[in-house]
Amino acid sequence: TVSNIFKAHAIPVVDADLVARDVLKKGTGGWRKVVAAFGEDILLDNGEVDRPKLGQIVFSDPLKRQLLNRLLAPYISSGIFYEVLKLWMKGYKVIVLDAPLLFEAKIDKWTKPIIVVWVDPETQLRRLMARDRTSVEEAKNRINAQMPLDLKQSKADIVIDNTGSLEDLDESFRKVLAQVTKPLTWSEFGLSRQGAFLAFISVLVGVLICRKTL
Known part of the structure; x- marks a missing residue:
């Protein structure tokens, strides 16, 4: 829901779950490694990975x-x-x-600020079961496979409480939007496209000046 609100405000979203789906498509390097490790029993008739079946296997076995x-x-x-x-x-x-799985995959160092959408455990379980149409046991296995939300909350720069109504969520989002769209610091500008372009032009001009001087 929060991702959809960002999209509605013309802010692009990279969905890690969609990327994960792409790397498991038939014939890809990820597909070949997974089939070699888990066997062809995880494949559908068309050769694609049976994601629900694979999910049942990995979420019930930590190793x-x-x-x-x-x-x-x-x-x-x-x-x-x-x-x-x-x-x-x-x-x-x-x-x-x-x-x-931002923290579990150790890609949190790529992002700033880190936003965690928090809900209480009961709400998390209920929403996961409704979204994925899974049993209580399967939903709990998926939740237990992730870092606890309270721990994620302690690592976050911004926390959005998503236990209330959509109106409450929208109000919280507007505050977050003001934070993430504020003017860039000099270090952030240096990592931006404009900053990189300016640095390239500065180096190019410096090289041209040196050549003329020589």
Whole structure:
């Protein structure tokens, strides 16, 4: 929901889950590694990975989940970087990375500020069951596979409480929007497309001046 609100305000969102789907498509490097590790029993008749079946396997076995994460992490990280780079080259100053496993995948160092959308455990379980149409046990396995929300909250720069109504969420979002769209600091400007272009021009001009001097 929060990602959709960002999109509604013309702020692009890179969805890590969609990137993960892409790296598991038939014939990709990620697909080959996963099939080699888990066997062809996880495949559908068309050769694509049966994601619900794979999910049941890894969310009920921590070791297999770690194996899957280790196999796909390089592909997901490079996929996310590529999507962010494309948007950066288009001149977007704010890009949202929607990544449920931001801390677990150790890609939190790429992002600033870190926003955590918080809900109480009961609401989290109920919403997950409704969204994915899973049983209580499956939903709990998925939740337990992630870092606890309270711990994520302690690591966040901004926390959005999503336990209330859509009106409450919209009010919280507007405050967050003001924070993430405020003018860039000098260090942030240096990492922006405009900053990189200015640095390139400065170096180019410096080289031309040196050549003329010589």
